[in-house]
Amino acid sequence: xxxxxxxxxxxxxxxxxxxxxxxxxxxxxxxxxxxxxxxxxxxxxxxxxxxxxxxxxxxxxxxxxxxxxxxxxxxxxxxxxxxxxxxxxxxxxxxxxxxxxxxxxxxxxxxxxxxxxxxxxxxxxxxxxxxxxxxxxxxxxxxxxxxxxxxxxxxxxxxxxxxxxxxxxxxxxxxxxxxxxxxxxxxxxxxxxxxxxxxxxxxxxxxxxxxxxxxxxxxxxxxxxxxxxxxxxxxxxxxxxxxxxxxxxxxxxxxxxx
Numbered sequence: 450x451x452x453x454x455x456x457x458x459x460x461x462x463x464x465x466x467x468x469x470x471x472x473x474x475x476x477x478x479x480x481x482x483x484x485x486x487x488x489x490x491x492x493x494x495x496x497x498x499x500x501x502x503x504x505x506x507x508x509x510x511x512x513x514x515x516x517x518x519x520x521x522x523x524x525x526x527x528x529x530x531x532x533x534x535x536x537x538x539x540x541x542x543x544x545x546x547x548x549x550x551x552x553x554x555x556x557x558x559x560x561x562x563x564x565x566x567x568x569x570x571x572x573x574x575x576x577x578x579x580x581x582x583x584x585x586x587x588x589x590x591x592x593x594x595x596x597x598x599x600x601x602x603x604x605x606x607x608x609x610x611x612x613x614x615x616x617x618x619x620x621x622x623x624x625x626x627x628x629x630x631x632x633x634x635x636x637x638x639x640x641x642x643x644x645x646x647x648x649x650x651x652x653x654x655x656x657x658x659x660x661x662x663x664x665x666x667x668x669x670x671x672x673x674x675x676x677x678x679x680x681x682x683x684x685x686x687x688x689x690x691x692x693x694x695x696x697x698x699x700x701x702x703x704x705x706x707x
Contacts, residue, residue, distance in 0.1 A: 458485040459567075459574060462503060464496040464522070465489075465511040465535060470556060474509060474535070477563055483571055493517025494602065494609040497525050505530050507570050509554075512536040516611060517602060523591040525602070525639050531573055531580070532587055533566045551586050598648040601629050603636030610636065614654075618667040618685045620645060622660040632667075633686050655701065657681060658694040671707070679707075 461484050465471045471489055478484045487503050490496040494516040500508060508530050512519040519536075523529050534546065534553040546553045552566050573579050601612040601620075616631045620642070627642050628635045638645075646656050653666045663681055670682035672690075678698040681691045693701055701707065 457483065457571065457574060459483055459507045459531075459570060460485050460487045460503070460505045461507045461509070462487060462499060462505040462530075463489045463509045464491075464493075464499070464514070464519075465509070466492050466514045467511075470511070470535070470558075474558055474563075477558060477560060480560075481564070481567055484567065493519070493522050494611070496522045497609060498607075500526060500530065506574055507531045507533065509533050509535055512538060516609075520591045520594045521602070523587060524595065524644075529584060529587060531570050531583065533570060546590070551583075551590050595644065595648060597650065598645065601638060601640075601645075603629050603638050605636050612636065614649070614664075615666075617654075617664050618683050619657075619661060619663040619689065619691060621662075621691070630683075630685055630689070632684065652704070655697075655704065657691050657697060661691050663691055665704075671705075673707075677702075 461478065463471050463474055463486070465474070475486065478486060487505055488499055490499045493514045496510070497517065510519045510522065510532050512534055517525070519534060523532065532552070534551065535556055535558065536553055537556045543553070552569055554562055554566060573583050598614070600614060601617060603610050603612050612629055612631065618630050618632060620627055620629050622642055627638045627640050627645065629638055642660065642662065646662055649662065653664050655663050655665050657663050663683065667684045668681050669684040669688060672680040672682065674680055676695065678695050679693045679701055681693060683689045683691060
């Protein structure tokens with residue numbers, strides 16, 4: 450059994466927006482028989498699709514990338530593989546990796562550190578309990594690094610799209626999925642509404658009720674309802690009406706001076 454584990458191949462994916470960094474890592478990995486390179490990705494959007502499609506055992510993940518950074522990629526995955534971060538972060542940022550005992554490589558990648566990281570990944574791959582512990586550490590790290598949203602990553606027809614915040618009229622949970630509505634379209638996202646509410650700029654975004662967030666700059670009309678609550682008619686093609694909860698109606702009055 451141990452011999453079989455020793456021969457285990459780790460199906461591996463490289464994700465980095467720099468072609469030279471991918472090429473260097475590819476050359477270094479060629480010396481490791483336990484690594485089976487199954488693909489590469491050059492940005493955070495492609496990374497999400499490649500991980501979901503290829504289902505690798507191990508991913509070398511760049512932290513700073515366009516579209517989605519490495520942490521956003523992880524937050525979008527339901528079941529992330531083993532991760533080795535590749536980063537040029539300074540010492541302060543590296544403390545987050547150390548605090549969570551998560552594997553990382555500093556760029557440019559050194560052969561000795563790479564070999565140690567691969568050995569650690571191989572050991573984790575052989576133990577279900579250690580893999581679960583590692584997944585928990587990765588999830589904690591990804592959660593702790595969630596910064597402000599600068600765009601919404603949405604999906605349609607197997608493609609991932611970047612929606613500027615200014616185009617978002619409202620976001621609403623529909624059939625268990627948070628959908629981003631623009632003036633004429635709506636798109637599925639893989640965010641949780643509480644996460645989005647924390648990370649969107651306030652103002653202009655406002656939590657109307659537990660299942661909807663609106664862009665107050667895209668409100669067409671405010672309707673006062675009984676019991677001092679409000680409804681917001683949005684500036685989309687359907688003139689969608691969003692009810693504001695009683696508690697949040699009080700906040701809306703203060704916000705807008707109603």
